[in-house]
Amino acid sequence: MNDPTPRFLPGLELSRALYEEAVSPLLQGIPHAAALLGPGSEVPGLDTERSTDHGWGPRLQIFVDRNHRRIDDLLGRSLPGRIRGWPTRFLPDPDDPGNRMLTDSPEGRHGVDVVDPRTWSVERLGFDPGHGVRTIDWLAVPTQRLAEVTGGAVFHDDLGEITRIRHALEWYPDDLWRYVLACQWRRIAQEEAFVGRCAEVGDGLGERVVTARLVRDLMRLCLLLERRYPPYSKWLGTVFASLDAAVEVGPVLERALTSARPATELAEAYRRVAERQNRTGLAAPLSPEPRPFHSRPYPVLDAGRFTEALLARIEDPALRDGVPVGTVDQYIDGTDALARLGPLRDLAGRFLEEEG
Structure with missing residues (x-):
């Protein structure tokens, strides 16, 4: 990104602009949902100019039931190079390949993830709330993950599924x-x-x-x-x-x-x-x-x-x-441990089965 840094916009506002001005016109007639959910300081609205140094930028999730590759290719060909002055593409940071940096390079990839809502839910939560939310589901998911799914913003949803998922997880029974x-x-x-x-x-x-x-x-x-x-x-x-x-x-x-x-x-x-x-x-x-x-x-x-x-x-x-230990992040706070939903689910299940 060689041009002077554009005026800072909160990430939710920038992502809404990306959807409304650039992505939505390309998806006319295709049932979908558009949102900014998941990790990132912009999801809870806590990003600042400092956030722009890595991983931050115009990005979205587009939820569709089919044709994921075709839609992804369409976005790759058709999205503008910039939105509100900010590049719409990312490259891995050469000094930290696990992070992404904004770029104007045509080799960069856009920040729109085209996903199935059920697959995305399982990846983020370890289960599909569309099949109901059981006690083990509530106990095995770190509260940070629940905040990521119920926070952020949904810009469009004519499928209804991502809205139902968010409603189901709005708060504990x-x-x-x-x-x-x-x-x-x-x-x-x-x-x-x-x-x-x-x-x-x-x-x-x-x-x-x-x-x-x-x-x-x-x-x-x-x-x-x-x-x-x-x-x-x-x-x-x-x-x-x-x-x-x-x-x-x-x-x-x-x-x-x-x-x-x-x-x-x-x-x-x-x-x-x-x-x-x-x-x-x-x-x-x-x-x-x-x-x-x-x-x-x-x-x-x-x-x-x-x-x-x-x-x-x-x-x-x-x-x-049962054993009064709570949700997984009431008794575990290691970052790497809380990122591994499978082992967390196994552990929460063992506590749930054990009598106090």
């Missing part, structure tokens, strides 16, 4: 919602006393590490309470900041990360999040007030109470009586 919340509270219950104990033995670094873990868990809990799929770490703070809870809970979490007494700040954060939990009506309301951990002089919520209250309202015995 109530039993699953209670379950993932219960498991998130359980994570907090397992470590909430460690902050004070680390401080008591003079382990300042350990105190900070545990505090940061609990802050992260509380942020993810707030997202789940507001029916938002938690994203991966890069965007966790940005998406959290868009929540209603961020105004009330965010400043307390920030203080916990810098305070000389993080256990006290965390206790206040627990109280505020517990009150929000009570307002959902998903479980019997419980006292949100912090209390000592046994006879030790540091405050905790005793968050396991909220786990038990949520589990008690679940009708599905496999969830209610």
